[in-house]
Amino acid sequence: MLTTVSLSLLVQALVNGLLLGLVYTLISLGLSLTLGIMGVVNVAHSTLIMLGSYLALELLQRLGLDPIISAVIAVPVFFLIGVLLERLLISRVARTSQTTGLLVLFGVLVVIEGAAILRWTTDTQVLSVSYTNTSLTLDGIAIAVPRLIAAAIALVLVLLLDTFLRSTLYGKAIRAMSQNLDAARISGIDTDRLSLLVFGLATATAGVGGVTLAMIFPFDPQDHYRWLAWAFLVVVIGGLGSIRNTLLAGLLIGLIETLSSVLFPFQYVYFIVYLLLVVALLVRGQGLAGSQSRAL
Amino acid sequence: MSSALLERATARTRWRSWLYRGLGAAAAVGLLAVLGVLIPLDWVTTLSAVYMYIVLAEGWNILGGYAGYLNFGMVTFFGVGAYTAGVLCTQYNVHPLLTIPLAGIMATVAALLVGVPALRLRGVYFAILTLIISFLTQVLVTNLDITGGASGIYMPSLPFDPFTNEQIFYYAFLGLMLLAVLLAFIIEHSRFGYALVAIREDEDPAEILGVRTTWLKTQALLLGAFLAGVAGAIYAFHTSYIEPQGTFSLDISIDVVLMSLVGGLGTWQGPVIGVPLMLVTAQVLRILAGELPFFGSTLPPEFDRVVFGIILILVALLAPYGVMGLVRRVRGRRLTV
Numbered sequence: 001m002l003t004t005v006s007l008s009l010l011v012q013a014l015v016n017g018l019l020l021g022l023v024y025t026l027i028s029l030g031l032s033l034t035l036g037i038m039g040v041v042n043v044a045h046s047t048l049i050m051l052g053s054y055l056a057l058e059l060l061q062r063l064g065l066d067p068i069i070s071a072v073i074a075v076p077v078f079f080l081i082g083v084l085l086e087r088l089l090i091s092r093v094a095r096t097s098q099t100t101g102l103l104v105l106f107g108v109l110v111v112i113e114g115a116a117i118l119r120w121t122t123d124t125q126v127l128s129v130s131y132t133n134t135s136l137t138l139d140g141i142a143i144a145v146p147r148l149i150a151a152a153i154a155l156v157l158v159l160l161l162d163t164f165l166r167s168t169l170y171g172k173a174i175r176a177m178s179q180n181l182d183a184a185r186i187s188g189i190d191t192d193r194l195s196l197l198v199f200g201l202a203t204a205t206a207g208v209g210g211v212t213l214a215m216i217f218p219f220d221p222q223d224h225y226r227w228l229a230w231a232f233l234v235v236v237i238g239g240l241g242s243i244r245n246t247l248l249a250g251l252l253i254g255l256i257e258t259l260s261s262v263l264f265p266f267q268y269v270y271f272i273v274y275l276l277l278v279v280a281l282l283v284r285g286q287g288l289a290g291s292q293s294r295a296l
Numbered sequence: 297m298s299s300a301l302l303e304r305a306t307a308r309t310r311w312r313s314w315l316y317r318g319l320g321a322a323a324a325v326g327l328l329a330v331l332g333v334l335i336p337l338d339w340v341t342t343l344s345a346v347y348m349y350i351v352l353a354e355g356w357n358i359l360g361g362y363a364g365y366l367n368f369g370m371v372t373f374f375g376v377g378a379y380t381a382g383v384l385c386t387q388y389n390v391h392p393l394l395t396i397p398l399a400g401i402m403a404t405v406a407a408l409l410v411g412v413p414a415l416r417l418r419g420v421y422f423a424i425l426t427l428i429i430s431f432l433t434q435v436l437v438t439n440l441d442i443t444g445g446a447s448g449i450y451m452p453s454l455p456f457d458p459f460t461n462e463q464i465f466y467y468a469f470l471g472l473m474l475l476a477v478l479l480a481f482i483i484e485h486s487r488f489g490y491a492l493v494a495i496r497e498d499e500d501p502a503e504i505l506g507v508r509t510t511w512l513k514t515q516a517l518l519l520g521a522f523l524a525g526v527a528g529a530i531y532a533f534h535t536s537y538i539e540p541q542g543t544f545s546l547d548i549s550i551d552v553v554l555m556s557l558v559g560g561l562g563t564w565q566g567p568v569i570g571v572p573l574m575l576v577t578a579q580v581l582r583i584l585a586g587e588l589p590f591f592g593s594t595l596p597p598e599f600d601r602v603v604f605g606i607i608l609i610l611v612a613l614l615a616p617y618g619v620m621g622l623v624r625r626v627r628g629r630r631l632t633v
Contacts, residue, residue: 041420092613098419099366103612110605117598229428267439274432281425282413
């Protein structure tokens with residue numbers, strides 16, 4: 001099979017994989033942040049991604065806004081949604097048992113998915129703008145323009161978040177919180193308020209992630225489980241507490257996806273990623289929770 | 297009064313209370329058995345669905361309720377059972393009655409394959425793993441030749457008139473439900489059940505005190521999977537057509553969790569209360585859907601999922617022990633912590 005795959009096709013798959021990997025990093029960052037810093041396993045994360053895709057669709061259909069602008073609009077909109085979710089549900093859940101938190105977030109997933117089906121039906125949607133079907137060709141390697149733009153947006157957001165967590169006082173406080181919640185609280189860090197900020201940021205990355213995914217893939221209200229699996233895989237492989245490791249893991253998953261879709265029929269991509277996730281969870285799942293004994 | 301006399305007196309009241317309970321249970325079973333021939337066809341079908349979900353919920357409850365390990369992929373074992381019956385019956389000409397226990401065994405084997413590695417994980421990671429495994433199984437079944445792929449399997453139908461058919465399935469699900477409820481009752485009052493509760497309350501001390509946690513959790517998963525597998529096989533013959541999207545639907549997994557939760561996690565009565573409650577709610581919502589206004593038109597029937605999600609959130613936050621928790625609080629004697 002491999003012999004029929006030409007070299008340029010392989011290079012194209014590599015480039016596409018890396019671009020896709022940047023988007024996967026973006027959609028995984030929120031999951032990694034909430035788990036690493038707040039100890040919350042947000043299974044509803046992928047429904048927020050899905051809402052991001054529909055925000056882009058609505059803005060395009062109603063106001064004719066380009067998805068690039070929608071990505072900027074998604075940041076405050078989803079930050080607010082995240083803040084509301086944190087205040088209403090997550091802050092209550094964080095103090096209760098592990099199972100309660102999981103059940104509540106599963107409820108959130110069911111509600112958002114159900115509401116999305118009511119509003120947008122189960123039809124598959126695509127974002128079509130002027131550059132949707134265009135591509136750049138370099139040395140026989142074709143790169144789809146929407147994918148390039150989506151990857152650029154993802155890269156900008158990942159870098160911004162990384163800088164924020166590294167160089168600002170808020171970022172420092174958030175990192176302190178992830179290392180030791182009680183010690184952070186004793187040192188005078190307002191962990192409740194920071195949780196609000198963290199969950200808002202995580203939701204904002206999910207929203208923008210949804211916009212960028214919508215530029216690349218068709219979407220419907222029910223296929224978000226795929227992104228839940230992909231994001232979990234990135235988080236489990238990349239571990240918690242380092243955006244750079246998340247980035248490496250995201251790029252790796254992007255490469256695995258495009259390379260396996262070159263080698264195998266399309267539906268096997270799902271099979272491979274699910275299987276990888278099962279293996280990764282078995283090997284690393286508990287280790288991930290190791291420092292997070294209060295993990296939700 | 298001497299203590300011996302007192303003891304005999306309390307023994308007698310206890311014996312009498314057990315007698316009453318036994319009589320009550322026998323009367324309830326008798327009533328349900330008679331209902332099968334008395335009520336109209338669509339009610340027979342509805343009650344069959346109630347019994348089927350009670351079986352699934354009781355099976356889920358063994359590990360999920362008593363031991364606190366949330367399995368978000370219960371549909372895996374249900375689907376494996378349904379497909380075992382389908383494949384054996386249509387491809388290998390195994391007698392349909394024989395495929396039902398075989399489906400239970402196959403689901404148990406699947407649980408063993410999943411459970412032995414998965415039960416090393418705790419809490420949320422176990423839940424996520426079971427969820428992913430149900431997706432994985434669905435993808436596998438959709439792409440295998442033996443399972444008929446996405447087009448599914450047509451099951452052979454029973455050689456009777458439709459009403460008799462429905463009654464046969466009614467009694468099949470009723471019998472299986474009684475078995476499941478009895479099993480849950482026995483487990484709840486056995487050392488096995490107490491050990492599972494100890495795992496839920498705090499796993500490490502339980503292990504230190506000599507509870508063989510991994511083995512007990514595996515047993516709990518296997519028992520639940522067997523029940524789900526048998527239920528899946530009977531379901532397959534009942535619906536007469538199985539395909540991967542519906543048979544491995546995540547909705548089944550979520551409904552089972554929700555129904556157990558609403559009734560009360562870790563009690564044998566929980567599923568018996570929660571399942572009819574939620575199925576009646578779903579039915580009422582479906583009737584309401586055609587009538588309530590919604591953005592200029594009537595409310596679409598799919599809105600029951602949204603209501604179910606809200607119920608899931610509210611119950612988990614406000615009444616984590618479900619109806620049974622409320623009952624026990626009212627009675628003032630909460631048995632579980």
